[in-house]
Amino acid sequence: MEEEPRIGVFVCNCGINIGGVVNVEEVAEYATTLPNVVVSRSSLYTCSDRGQGMIKDDIDEFKLNRVIVASCSPRMHEPTFRKVIEEKGLNKYVFEQANLREHVSWVHSKQPEEATKKAKDLVRMAVAKARLLESLPQHLVDVKGEALVIGGGISGLTAAKSIADRGFKVHLVEKTPNFGGKMAQLYKVFPTFDDPQELLNPLVEDIMAHPNITPYLSAEIADIEGYIGNYRAIIREQTEEKEIEFGTIIVATGFNAYDPNGEFKYGKHQNILTAMELHQLMRADGPTQGNLVTPAEGKPPRSIALISCVGSRQNENTVPEGKKPNAYCSRVCCTGMIATGMEIKEKSPDADIFVLYRDLRTHGKGHEELFTEFRQTGSTMIRYTDDQLPMISSTQGAEYPLSVTSYDSLSGLNVEIPVDLVVLATGMIPDDSASNIASKLHITISADGFFQELHPKLAPLDSVTDGVYLAGTAQGPKDVPDSVSQSLGAAAKACAPMALGQVEVESTIAVIDEDFCTGCGVCQGSCEFSAIVFEERDEGKKVSKVIEALCKGCGTCGSSCPSAAITMLHFKDAQLDAMVKAALTPQAGEK
Amino acid sequence: MVEAKEMINETECETKFEPKLIGFLCNWCSYAGADLAGTSRVQYPPNIRIVRVMCTGRLDPQLILNTFRYGADGVLIAGCHEGDCHYIGGNYRAYRKYILLKEFVKKMGINEKRLRLEWVSASEGERFAKVVREMVDDIKEIGPSPFGVTTTGGVVEDEPEPKI
Ligand SMILES: Cc1cc2nc3c(=O)[nH]c(=O)nc-3n(C[C@H](O)[C@H](O)[C@H](O)COP(=O)(O)OP(=O)(O)OC[C@H]3O[C@@H](n4cnc5c(N)ncnc54)[C@H](O)[C@@H]3O)c2cc1C
Ligand code: SF4
Ligand code: SF4
Ligand code: SF4
Ligand code: FES
Numbered sequence: 001m002e003e004e005p006r007i008g009v010f011v012c013n014c015g016i017n018i019g020g021v022v023n024v025e026e027v028a029e030y031a032t033t034l035p036n037v038v039v040s041r042s043s044l045y046t047c048s049d050r051g052q053g054m055i056k057d058d059i060d061e062f063k064l065n066r067v068i069v070a071s072c073s074p075r076m077h078e079p080t081f082r083k084v085i086e087e088k089g090l091n092k093y094v095f096e097q098a099n100l101r102e103h104v105s106w107v108h109s110k111q112p113e114e115a116t117k118k119a120k121d122l123v124r125m126a127v128a129k130a131r132l133l134e135s136l137p138q139h140l141v142d143v144k145g146e147a148l149v150i151g152g153g154i155s156g157l158t159a160a161k162s163i164a165d166r167g168f169k170v171h172l173v174e175k176t177p178n179f180g181g182k183m184a185q186l187y188k189v190f191p192t193f194d195d196p197q198e199l200l201n202p203l204v205e206d207i208m209a210h211p212n213i214t215p216y217l218s219a220e221i222a223d224i225e226g227y228i229g230n231y232r233a234i235i236r237e238q239t240e241e242k243e244i245e246f247g248t249i250i251v252a253t254g255f256n257a258y259d260p261n262g263e264f265k266y267g268k269h270q271n272i273l274t275a276m277e278l279h280q281l282m283r284a285d286g287p288t289q290g291n292l293v294t295p296a297e298g299k300p301p302r303s304i305a306l307i308s309c310v311g312s313r314q315n316e317n318t319v320p321e322g323k324k325p326n327a328y329c330s331r332v333c334c335t336g337m338i339a340t341g342m343e344i345k346e347k348s349p350d351a352d353i354f355v356l357y358r359d360l361r362t363h364g365k366g367h368e369e370l371f372t373e374f375r376q377t378g379s380t381m382i383r384y385t386d387d388q389l390p391m392i393s394s395t396q397g398a399e400y401p402l403s404v405t406s407y408d409s410l411s412g413l414n415v416e417i418p419v420d421l422v423v424l425a426t427g428m429i430p431d432d433s434a435s436n437i438a439s440k441l442h443i444t445i446s447a448d449g450f451f452q453e454l455h456p457k458l459a460p461l462d463s464v465t466d467g468v469y470l471a472g473t474a475q476g477p478k479d480v481p482d483s484v485s486q487s488l489g490a491a492a493k494a495c496a497p498m499a500l501g502q503v504e505v506e507s508t509i510a511v512i513d514e515d516f517c518t519g520c521g522v523c524q525g526s527c528e529f530s531a532i533v534f535e536e537r538d539e540g541k542k543v544s545k546v547i548e549a550l551c552k553g554c555g556t557c558g559s560s561c562p563s564a565a566i567t568m569l570h571f572k573d574a575q576l577d578a579m580v581k582a583a584l585t586p587q588a589g590e591k
Numbered sequence: 592m593v594e595a596k597e598m599i600n601e602t603e604c605e606t607k608f609e610p611k612l613i614g615f616l617c618n619w620c621s622y623a624g625a626d627l628a629g630t631s632r633v634q635y636p637p638n639i640r641i642v643r644v645m646c647t648g649r650l651d652p653q654l655i656l657n658t659f660r661y662g663a664d665g666v667l668i669a670g671c672h673e674g675d676c677h678y679i680g681g682n683y684r685a686y687r688k689y690i691l692l693k694e695f696v697k698k699m700g701i702n703e704k705r706l707r708l709e710w711v712s713a714s715e716g717e718r719f720a721k722v723v724r725e726m727v728d729d730i731k732e733i734g735p736s737p738f739g740v741t742t743t744g745g746v747v748e749d750e751p752e753p754k755i
Contacts, residue, residue, distance in 0.1 A: 102629030114637040447714035528679035554678035555649025583640040
């Protein structure tokens with residue numbers, strides 16, 4: 001026999017985040033009028049130790065067999081509260097969360113009455129579902145102790161080595177013929193002015209010699225499928241294809257430099273360069289063996305303008321027609337520009353440097369100090385505004401080949417600067433392969449085009465897919481120290497399930513009732529994961545069966561079966577129906 | 592005098608029709624988008640009650656029809672953009688069901704504006720709010736659902752008595 005539901009409802013104030021708008025006491029009071037609710041309380045922070053303790057105590061005292069927390073989004077704290085009730089011996093699927101913060105108090109902050117009413121509705125819906133919740137069996141899957149790292153820039157290299165050093169096998173796939181990514185193309189890296197090769201070479205040597213790492217160069221992921229613990233991919237290395245199996249994935253596909261074509265006369269004069277091009281020009285293995293000379297004349301530059309925020313922090317006014325504005329800050333170009341200024345001064349001490357900036361963001365450790373040092377060089381700082389971008393014109397026949405005019409909001413004057421060289425501090429955009437990788441791995445991309453983390457504060461290294469982690473600039477603009485920290489973190493995250501050898505996956509899968517199944521096969525055609533197969537029964541009857549490990553619980557088969565033979569665990573027809581009914585007919589839900 | 596007062600109350604009642612909307616949102620994109628509307632403090636009318644499903648592919652036409660039967664003035668189905676479905680093609684299958692559902696709903700005598708499907712990504716908090724605002728405005732214009740158990744009003748003109 002089914003035991004009678006005994007529901008506890010815990011309504012959270014979330015400090016003043018919910019309580020400042022919704023009358024939390026009233027909602028908690030109201031919950032006691034709902035069927036099967038045996039206790040209902042409010043608390044200041046339900047996720048705190050105290051709040052969790054309250055839930056645990058009530059589970060004991062009131063013999064609760066269902067728990068509802070009405071608080072923030074389940075996308076944030078469902079795992080937290082599930083763990084709390086599991087500690088008290090309840091199955092994690094008898095937990096339900098009502099979202100009173102993201103879906104109520106924060107979006108109806110000026111309508112406290114309506115917000116309170118809506119909060120009660122959401123609690124009533126949660127109770128309606130909770131009454132029908134069931135304990136589900138735990139599903140464990142084995143995790144193969146091998147990882148795939150996509151991208152061999154500093155981020156991918158760091159993550160690969162870190163995982164391999166812990167004793168797991170790593171497949172490191174880089175699409176170009178060389179490891180090192182963009183860092184390998186730089187002249188020097190701030191804030192320490194190291195030669196990037198000196199940092200990268202020992203790392204790459206370690207990687208190539210590491211017994212646990214299989215490197216793939218000029219390679220791509222031709223195909224990939226599976227789920228946490230059990231992935232399979234085909235790697236295409238030049239003409240060869242190889243099939244590999246692994247348990248976790250690190251995405252370290254990095255960034256591309258913004259292409260300023262059509263902006264600031266880029267492409268119209270040889271002496272207008274991007275920051276990346278200037279780095280290449282200054283390198284000992286560059287076209288002029290590291291001599292800093294202007295591309296057009298081959299002479300040392302006397303006067304140089306550096307322009308910030310090219311391709312970053314754009315808005316409708318500053319973005320060239322037909323392009324989508326990149327609203328974000330690329331986070332490395334300011335300090336990069338300052339560092340470049342100092343490197344130029346080192347090579348050509350007499351050159352005059354003009355820095356045209358919008359805001360100077362030297363946020364990293366040691367960056368502001370670098371800026372203070374740069375100011376000792378006596379270079380000129382000009383602050384331009386986003387409604388009057390600096391203009392560049394070529395001045396044939398004049399003493400200097402280029403001229404930059406700009407409004408300077410510091411002095412309030414329009415200035416005109418004759419220069420030999422213009423350097424555009426171009427920002428970062430995601431690698432071209434990002435959207436392809438995203439759809440292959442079922443991970444998401446944020447509005448800026450970079451991969452989206454599961455939660456910006458609490459889960460910055462996780463993607464939305466279990467077993468897939470994000471490292472470095474693939475997730476958003478970063479300098480090398482930040483890329484390395486994030487990669488070490490992502491590596492540690494990937495190692496956790498591999499070290500355990502098994503992980504629990506969601507039990508919310510599809511189940512087919514053989515008695516109702518007519519063997520029509522419609523469900524098999526609707527499943528994107530080939531998780532349903534035919535099985536023969538006596539008398540040659542064919543029925544469909546779900547392969548548990550392959551089912552992702554999307555529910556698509558369930559809504560397609562003409563015989564209503566498929567049940568979606570935890571999202572059953574009856575459960576959803578009860579929620580809708582409760583939402584629309586208040587009296588139906590009350591005691 | 593008393594009469595006049597009642598008249599005012601009545602007109603107040605009429606303008607105070609607050610549509611009840613049910614939103615079925617997929618966990619990965621649209622529910623996250625609605626969360627983002629919250630995190631960014633975007634304001635929208637409090638008329639919608641959201642039911643989380645893992646994917647729009649889960650949505651059974653029967654559930655949507657029941658939702659109207661229980662008196663929803665509008666139903667919003669929101670999922671991931673084309674190519675972004677966490678389960679590859681659940682949204683595409685949802686779209687095919689939606690096309691059929693629209694026809695069916697019309698035959699039931701329900702104004703088709705009451706059923707809307709939108710693709711809302713996890714980064715489109717503002718757009719989610721906009722969709723809700725638009726839907727609330729649209730439905731305020733066409734009035735309560737003919738199935739509405741939550742409203743006292745009779746049947747709206749362009750919507751004949753439903754037959755099911
Ligand atoms: C002009 C400029 C100057 C800079 N100066 C500094 C500095 O002085 N100091 C500092 O700390 N930082 C600096 N940076 C930032 C620094 O370059 C980055 O932090 C760093 O390169 C990020 O490394 P990554 O591995 O994340 O990305 P990347 O270097 O972009 O590496 C990604 C790698 O993945 C590969 N890849 C991409 N997609 C795939 C795929 N689908 N399959 C296989 N492989 C793939 C790419 O080919 C690449 O090798 C600067 C950046 C710029 C633009
Ligand atoms: S780091 Fe500086 S130059 Fe780069 S986008 Fe940010 S503010 Fe602009
Ligand atoms: S769609 Fe339903 S009846 Fe048809 S094979 Fe699948 S489970 Fe059986
Ligand atoms: S729930 Fe989704 S993944 Fe599972 S069997 Fe059904 S269609 Fe396939
Ligand atoms: S997961 Fe969003 S529509 Fe399928």
